[in-house]
Amino acid sequence: MEVRVEHISKRYQKPEVQALKDISFEVEKGELFGLIGPDGAGKSTLFRILTTLLLPDEGQAEVAGFDVRKDLRALRSAVGYMPGRFSLYQDLSIEENLRFFATLFGTTIEANYDLIKDIYVQIEPFKDRRAGQLSGGMKQKLALCCALIHRPKVLFLDEPTTGVDAVSRKEFWQMLKGLQAEGISILVSTPYMDEASLCDRIALIQEGQILSIDQPKGLQEKYPRPLFALRAQGMNQLLDSLRDKPELASVYAFGEYHHLSFKEQSPQGMEALLADLRDQGFQDLEAHSIEAGVEDCFIELMQKSDGSSN
Numbered sequence: 001m002e003v004r005v006e007h008i009s010k011r012y013q014k015p016e017v018q019a020l021k022d023i024s025f026e027v028e029k030g031e032l033f034g035l036i037g038p039d040g041a042g043k044s045t046l047f048r049i050l051t052t053l054l055l056p057d058e059g060q061a062e063v064a065g066f067d068v069r070k071d072l073r074a075l076r077s078a079v080g081y082m083p084g085r086f087s088l089y090q091d092l093s094i095e096e097n098l099r100f101f102a103t104l105f106g107t108t109i110e111a112n113y114d115l116i117k118d119i120y121v122q123i124e125p126f127k128d129r130r131a132g133q134l135s136g137g138m139k140q141k142l143a144l145c146c147a148l149i150h151r152p153k154v155l156f157l158d159e160p161t162t163g164v165d166a167v168s169r170k171e172f173w174q175m176l177k178g179l180q181a182e183g184i185s186i187l188v189s190t191p192y193m194d195e196a197s198l199c200d201r202i203a204l205i206q207e208g209q210i211l212s213i214d215q216p217k218g219l220q221e222k223y224p225r226p227l228f229a230l231r232a233q234g235m236n237q238l239l240d241s242l243r244d245k246p247e248l249a250s251v252y253a254f255g256e257y258h259h260l261s262f263k264e265q266s267p268q269g270m271e272a273l274l275a276d277l278r279d280q281g282f283q284d285l286e287a288h289s290i291e292a293g294v295e296d297c298f299i300e301l302m303q304k305s306d307g308s309s310n
C-alpha cells in the first residue's frame with residue numbers, strides 16, 4: 001500500500017470551515033487514483049496534508065510508508081507535488097527551473113533524465129525561455145518535470161489540467177499513463193468529470209466528505225435507476241415543467257438534453273410523460289435511454305447526501 005489515509009479531518013479557523021471530514025482511503029503502488037470534486041471540496045487541503053505542508057486535526061496518514069506527522073523529511077523526498085498554481089520561478093528559464101528543483105532534492109537533471117525524457121523533449125527546444133513566458137500547456141509540462149526530477153514514489157497533482165487546452169489535457173493524461181508504467185503511484189485531483197474515466201479508481205469528494213470510491217465503471221454500474229435524456233423546443237420551460245412532475249426521481253439540465261429518471265420503473269413511464277408534455281404544448285420532443293456517466297453518479301450521490309443531512 002503506497003498511501004493510507006485514516007479518518008483525516010481538518011478545520012480552518014478564519015473563516016471557520018470544516019474542509020475535511022473523516023476521510024479514509026488507500027492507494028496501491030502504481031495506481032492512478034483520481035480525486036474528483038467541485039471547487040472548495042477539500043482536494044487541495046487533502047494534498048497539502050499528504051505532502052506534510054499542513055497538519056490534520058484528527059486522523060492518521062502514511063505515504064510511501066512515512067507518517068505525515070512524524071517523518072516529514074523522508075516523506076518529502078519520497079513524494080512529488082504539483083500544486084494547483086504551478087510553483088515555477090517565472091524569471092528563471094525552463095532549464096534553470098528544472099536544475100533548481102533537482103538541486104533542492106540533492107540530485108541532478110542528468111541522474112534522473114530517463115524518467116522525464118519523454119516529457120522534457122517536448123519543451124526542450126524552448127529551454128532558455130523564461131517560465132513566465134510559456135503557454136499553459138508548456139508550464140504544465142515543466143511543472144511536471146520539476147515534480148518528478150527527484151524520482152518520487154508517489155506523485156500528487158492538484159488540478160494539473162485546469163486552464164489547459166483540450167489537446168494538452170489529452171497529452172497530459174498519456175504522460176501520466178507512462179509514469180504509472182514506471183511504478184509511480186499517482187494521486188490526481190480534477191474538477192473535470194470526463195477525466196474520471198482515465199483513472200484506475202476515483203473518489204468523489206464534496207464539502208470535505210468522500211461520497212464514493214470505486215472504479216469509474218463500477219460507479220456507473222451502481223447507478224440505481226434507468227436514466228433517460230430528453231429534449232424539446234424551449235429547454236428552460238421543459239426543465240421547469242419536469243421539476244413539477246411527481247413521478248420523477250431526478251431531473252437536471254445536462255448539455256443539450258435534460259437527464260431524468262422515474263421513481264417507479266414502469267415501461268409506460270416515458271410514454272406517459274411524453275404524452276403529458278405534448279398536451280402541454282411542447283414540440284419536437286425527443287427521448288432516449290442512456291447509460292449513467294460519472295457526472296450523473298455524482299449528482300445522484302450529492303442529492304442523496306443532501307437528503308440525509310437535512
Ligand SMILES: Nc1ncnc2c1ncn2[C@@H]1O[C@H](COP(=O)(O)OP(=O)(O)OP(=O)(O)O)[C@@H](O)[C@H]1O
Pocket residue numbers: 012013014015017018019037038039040041042043044045046084159
Ligand atoms: N487557509 C484557509 N483558511 C480558511 N479556509 C480555507 C483555507 N484554505 C481553504 N479553505 C476553505 O476550505 C475548503 C476546502 O478548500 P480546498 O482548497 O481544499 O478545496 P479544493 O477542492 O481544492 O478546491 P479549489 O479547487 O477551490 O482549491 C473551502 O471551503 C475553502 O474556502
